[in-house]
Amino acid sequence: MTENTTQGTVELDAPWITQNDLPVTKYQIIDENGGYDAEAVPDLDTQEFLDLYRWMLVEKRYAERMINLQRRGEMGTVGSSRGHEASIVGSGYALADDDYLLAMGRETSAMLMKGVSLRDILLFWRGIEDAQKYLAQQNCMIGISVGGYLPVVTGIGWGMNITDTDSVVTAHFGDGATSTGAFHEAVNFAGVLNAPAIFYCQNNQWAISTPFEKQTNADSIAQRAVGYGVHGIRVDGNDVLAVYHAMSEARELARQGNPVLFEALTYRTEGHSTSDDPTKYRGSEEVDQWKDRDPIERYESFLESEGLWEEVDKQAMVDEVDAEFDAAIEAADDYGPRDVEELFAYLYEEMPPELESQLHELERSLRELDDLEEYIVRRPKG
Amino acid sequence: MPETIIDAINMALSEEMEQDDRVVVFGEDVAETGGVFRATEGLKDRFGSTRVVDTPLSEIAIVGGAVGLAVFGLRPVAEIQFSGFLPPAFDQLVTHASRMRWRTRGEWSAPMVVRTPYGAGIRALEHHSESLEGAYAHVPGLKVVIPSTPYDTKGLLKASIRDPDPVLFMEPKHVYRSIREDVPEDDYEVPIGDAAVRREGEDVTVISWGAMMQQTLEAVSKLHVDAEVIDLRTISPMDRETIVESVKKTGRCVVVHEAPKSGGWGSEIIATINDEVLMYLEAPIERVTGFDIPVPLLSMEDYYIPHPPRIAEAIERVASDGG
Numbered sequence: 001m002t003e004n005t006t007q008g009t010v011e012l013d014a015p016w017i018t019q020n021d022l023p024v025t026k027y028q029i030i031d032e033n034g035g036y037d038a039e040a041v042p043d044l045d046t047q048e049f050l051d052l053y054r055w056m057l058v059e060k061r062y063a064e065r066m067i068n069l070q071r072r073g074e075m076g077t078v079g080s081s082r083g084h085e086a087s088i089v090g091s092g093y094a095l096a097d098d099d100y101l102l103a104m105g106r107e108t109s110a111m112l113m114k115g116v117s118l119r120d121i122l123l124f125w126r127g128i129e130d131a132q133k134y135l136a137q138q139n140c141m142i143g144i145s146v147g148g149y150l151p152v153v154t155g156i157g158w159g160m161n162i163t164d165t166d167s168v169v170t171a172h173f174g175d176g177a178t179s180t181g182a183f184h185e186a187v188n189f190a191g192v193l194n195a196p197a198i199f200y201c202q203n204n205q206w207a208i209s210t211p212f213e214k215q216t217n218a219d220s221i222a223q224r225a226v227g228y229g230v231h232g233i234r235v236d237g238n239d240v241l242a243v244y245h246a247m248s249e250a251r252e253l254a255r256q257g258n259p260v261l262f263e264a265l266t267y268r269t270e271g272h273s274t275s276d277d278p279t280k281y282r283g284s285e286e287v288d289q290w291k292d293r294d295p296i297e298r299y300e301s302f303l304e305s306e307g308l309w310e311e312v313d314k315q316a317m318v319d320e321v322d323a324e325f326d327a328a329i330e331a332a333d334d335y336g337p338r339d340v341e342e343l344f345a346y347l348y349e350e351m352p353p354e355l356e357s358q359l360h361e362l363e364r365s366l367r368e369l370d371d372l373e374e375y376i377v378r379r380p381k382g
Numbered sequence: 383m384p385e386t387i388i389d390a391i392n393m394a395l396s397e398e399m400e401q402d403d404r405v406v407v408f409g410e411d412v413a414e415t416g417g418v419f420r421a422t423e424g425l426k427d428r429f430g431s432t433r434v435v436d437t438p439l440s441e442i443a444i445v446g447g448a449v450g451l452a453v454f455g456l457r458p459v460a461e462i463q464f465s466g467f468l469p470p471a472f473d474q475l476v477t478h479a480s481r482m483r484w485r486t487r488g489e490w491s492a493p494m495v496v497r498t499p500y501g502a503g504i505r506a507l508e509h510h511s512e513s514l515e516g517a518y519a520h521v522p523g524l525k526v527v528i529p530s531t532p533y534d535t536k537g538l539l540k541a542s543i544r545d546p547d548p549v550l551f552m553e554p555k556h557v558y559r560s561i562r563e564d565v566p567e568d569d570y571e572v573p574i575g576d577a578a579v580r581r582e583g584e585d586v587t588v589i590s591w592g593a594m595m596q597q598t599l600e601a602v603s604k605l606h607v608d609a610e611v612i613d614l615r616t617i618s619p620m621d622r623e624t625i626v627e628s629v630k631k632t633g634r635c636v637v638v639h640e641a642p643k644s645g646g647w648g649s650e651i652i653a654t655i656n657d658e659v660l661m662y663l664e665a666p667i668e669r670v671t672g673f674d675i676p677v678p679l680l681s682m683e684d685y686y687i688p689h690p691p692r693i694a695e696a697i698e699r700v701a702s703d704g705g
Contacts, residue, residue, distance in 0.1 A: 133487035141486070145477045151443045152478055155450015155458075162406065162432060162456060169450075181470065185443035192438055346484045347523045349491070349546035352575065352619035 024220040026265060027246055028236040032293050034301030042245040049308055052093060052240050054317055056085040056296050059109040061321045062118070063270075066125065069329070070274045078125050081106045083238075083269035086295035087202050090243025091172070091264065094251055100139040100169035102153050104146065106202065107172045114138045118328035123335060129342070130335075146207075147173065147180030150199065154186045157195030157259070168254040170198040176207025178221050187261055191230045194257035198250050201261070202237060204268040209281035225261040237264030238295040241302070266295075340366070384562040387553065390532040391421040391497070393565060394539035395459065399429050401569075402457060405543060408435035409444055409461030409497075418463055419499060419558055445471035445496055449478045452494040452548075459543060465500035465552060466509030472517075479548040480523030495542045495549045500528075501593045501640055502677045502687050503556035511677035513592075513641035516650070518550050519618035525549045526617040527574055530557070530595035532565045534615060537572030545574060554593035561596070577621035579628070583610035586701045587628040589651055590638040591615060594688060598638050601693035607701045617647055625651060626658045633664035634700045638693050643671040665703035668696045 006012065030036045044052075063082050069075035081088060084106060092110025095101065101114055108121050115138040124131035124142060135141055143149030153171040160167055177183055178201060190197045201221050205212050218224065225232020231253050235246045243264055250260040267290035271278045278287075303309040344351060344359040351359075365372055385393070399405045407425055409417070413436040416423030426434040437444050441462055448458040462468045475496070483491040502511035519526045527542055527549055529535040535553070542549035580599065585607050590598040591614040602609045610628050614620065629635050635655060637648035648669045655667060670688045678686050 129485070130487055132485050133489045136486040136489035141490075143478075145473070148446075148473055148477050151446020151474060152450040152453065154443060155447035155452075156454050157450070158447055159451045159454025159456050162451075163454070165454075182442050182446065182473070185438075185440040186446065189438055189440055189443035189447060342487070346488050347481075348525075348619075349483070349488075354619060354622060 019219050019223060022223050022226060024223050024234050026234050026236050027242050028239050029241040029245065030239045030298055030302050032298065034298055034305065036241075036302060036305070042241055042248070046308060046311065049303065049306070050311060052089060052244065053296075053299060053303060053312065054321070055089040055093065055109045055113065056240065056299065057314075057317055058112065058321050058324075059085045059088055060296060061318060061325060062108050062121075065322075065325050067270075067274065075122075076125055076127050077273050077275050079106050079273040080268075080270040081108065083267045083290060083295070084202055084204060085109075086240035086243055086299065087237035087264040087266045090240040091170070091200055091247045091262075093244050094247035095170065096167065096251075098139065098165075098167040099251075100153075100156050100167070101172065102141045102143055102149050102156075102169070103172040104174060104177070105142050105144065106174075110172070111135065111138070111140050114140055116140055118324060119331040119335070122328055122332040126332065128335060128338075147177035147182045150177070150180075150182050150186035151189070153197055153199070154190040154193065154195055157190060157197035157254075158193050160196050161193065161257070166255065168196040168198060168251050170200050172200045172202065174207060175201060175203040175205070175212050175215055175221065176210065177201070178224070179215050187224075187228045187230065187259065190259040191228045195259055196254040196257065198247075198254050198260045198262055200247075201263045202266055203263050204266050206268055206272070206278075206282070208272040208276060209278075211282075220263060222261060222263040228261065230259040230261055232261040232263070234263045234265060237266030238293050238298060240295060240299050267293075385532045385565040386559045386562055387529070387532050387535045388419060388421050388558045390535035390565045391539060391553065392423060392425075393567070394536045394543070395422060395425060396428065397569065398457075398459075398540055398543045399425065399433065402543075403433075404455065404457040405459060406433050406435070406451060406456050407459045407461070408437050408447075410437055410439055410463050412436060412461050417461060419555065421497070421553075422461065441467055441471040442474060445474035446478065448494040448496065449474060449482065449492050452479075452492040453482060453490045457493060457543060459495045459497060462496060462498040464510045465498040465514065466512045468496075468498055468514075471496075475518070475524055475548070475550065476521050480521050483547065484523060491546060492548045493546050495539070495545075495551050497539075497551045497553060499555035499558070500552040501554050501556050502672075502683050503593065505680040505683070508676075508679060511683060513639070513672065513677075515552055515592075515617045516641055516645060516647040519647055519650075523547070525574055525619065526552065527615065528552045528554065528592040528617060529572075529615060530554060530592055530613050531561060532563050534572050534578070534613075536565050537570050538574065538615065540569070541571040541574050544571070549574070552592065556593040557596055572615070575616050575619045575621055577615055577624040578613045579610060579624065580613050581609065581611040583608040583632070585609060585632060586634040586636060586697055587612060587625070587632045588636045588638065588693075588697060589614060589625060591617065592640070594638050594640050597688060597690050598693055601690035601697060604690065605694055605697060607697055609697060609701075620650070620654070622654050622658070625654060629655050629659050630662050633662050634703070635663075635667045636670065636693070636696050636700050637667065638670045638688055640672050640688060642674045643669060644674050646671055665700050668700050670696045
């Protein structure tokens with residue numbers, strides 16, 4: 001099977017392997033123009049098809065309104081998920097209630113599907129620590145440190161194996177995370193353990209200002225699955241049906257002890273966060289091109305072709321989603337009261353004496369130093 | 383024959399695995415060979431390969447995996463073969479293990495133990511001799527325990543495995559097999575956060591821990607100074623009370639540690655004494671420590687280690703200082 005090859009000016013006799021030996025295709029059901037093969041459409045009922053659409057509107061309106069709140073000073077730094085709606089919704093919709101979802105922060109609707117309330121997502125972005133308590137109650141966590149939580153995901157999957165728990169754990173993360181050592185160790189170890197873990201990469205082409213081509217010399221993230229001996233797939237992340245279907249299969253594979261490396265190809269049409277100005281590192285032509293492939297519009301044309309669009313009253317749906325957001329922001333505004341004691345109370349199950357005395361010192365200084373309050377800026381919540 | 387520290391580790395692990403089927407032991411080479419120091423010998427045969435697991439050479443995944451297991455309700459005891467290999471996994475300790483309870487306001491937690499042999503004196507190559515307990519103790523939410531005797535090793539390791547919070551259990555490998563004492567087969571714990579007074583005395587308080595306890599006790603035994611010797615046992619959370627009470631009595635103090643001097647845990651001990659009992663001091667506190675250099679390799683490591691003559695000199699100086 002050895003053929004002579006050339007690399008630049010070098011004549012090669014030995015059987016080198018290159019990434020060209022492994023064609024990685026992009027799995028797609030609805031193409032960019034809305035065309036699709038009816039045979040390939042997943043077996044969902046009308047309500048489920050409409051659910052997917054509604055969730056994408058939830059994600060979109062959430063992102064738009066969060067940016068507005070941030071600009072009005074009513075929210076901390078937030079990262080917009082515009083462009084990722086199909087990737088987030090399709091993956092979340094395939095998960096079961098008991099599954100774990102450890103995420104990087106751009107997965108709101110997937111967490112809502114798991115039972116997290118929108119209020120608690122808002123609390124998270126306002127820097128209110130209690131938010132992660134409510135997320136954890138629904139088996140969710142947001143790990144801010146990129147890639148670092150992936151080994152924890154492997155450990156949770158390992159725990160499911162040891163305890164014969166019929167669930168899966170998924171890590172959602174971005175393309176940048178795949179360059180960390182933690183990613184490598186996590187996926188490799190999951191393979192060794194046959195852990196029911198899905199490593200779900202939303203490859204949105206940009207890690208803040210670093211494009212995918214500078215993140216790795218590999219053509220895809222999915223191809224690395226082969227190197228780890230796990231299942232891998234590259235999916236059109238702007239095609240909600242392809243994402244949902246592949247994720248459902250990934251879940252079954254994981255349950256049977258086959259970890260999955262899942263690459264959803266999508267695009268972040270806005271900045272990394274509200275602190276980021278993407279015009280500094282990418283041209284509007286590229287952004288416009290991806291906006292033309294908008295996942296929601298693509299799915300709308302599918303619904304039209306299927307005769308389901310007439311079931312949708314889009315404006316009513318948007319109004320309803322907005323009303324839910326209004327209620328959530330009101331609940332978030334009402335959240336409290338807070339106390340400095342909570343900052344110390346949860347570090348250990350039992351507070352060590354030294355920590356107790358530090359807490360008392362803080363409380364004393366707040367009581368006795370008249371001007372200390374002035375330095376502790378009391379901004380509106382968030 | 384009385385037991386060694388290695389025996390005590392093995393006893394603690396066996397007993398806890400026997401009593402609690404949530405306890406899982408893993409790390410590099412821990413199952414088939416029983417660990418490079420044989421601390422986990424026999425566990426795989428006794429408890430099976432689901433609970434005693436050889437892992438890939440992946441410190442990040444070992445410690446991160448422990449966090450995930452703990453979150454999921456298990457009681458992981460991970461081994462990092464040498465503490466010199468722990469730094470890649472420092473991120474997992476700092477970023478996840480130590481703050482999982484805090485992050486989730488008590489909803490999740492990380493009751494886990496990372497065991498690791500630390501310290502110089504075994505004639506090893508690079509990265510096999512470090513003492514970075516001060517760096518780990520600086521991490522809020524992470525408990526750091528260092529036993530110095532076989533009896534304490536068993537009791538402290540059992541307490542660590544049962545502890546609801548993450549514990550870095552640093553083992554003084556230099557004395558793994560050189561100290562023997564009877565370790566009872568009873569189920570007992572040595573509480574985390576309690577120092578031990580190894581020798582009562584009136585003239586000067588000498589504080590140390592881990593492998594340096596042997597050097598310190600030897601130094602004291604050769605002096606005509608009535609030293610009170612404290613074995614810290616837990617670096618964090620530190621037993622401030624025992625230190626403070628002793629220094630109140632003696633008015634003098636020497637801290638001995640193997641770790642580099644600057645920013646070492648000795649600084650924290652001295653700062654605590656300044657905070658609480660400065661006016662009782664009759665002489666400046668001294669430190670006898672390693673130097674602010676990497677631990678030398680086997681051919682010159684003994685120049686680094688605080689041996690008894692250096693310790694004895696400092697104790698005598700502090701004891702006789704008129705203030």
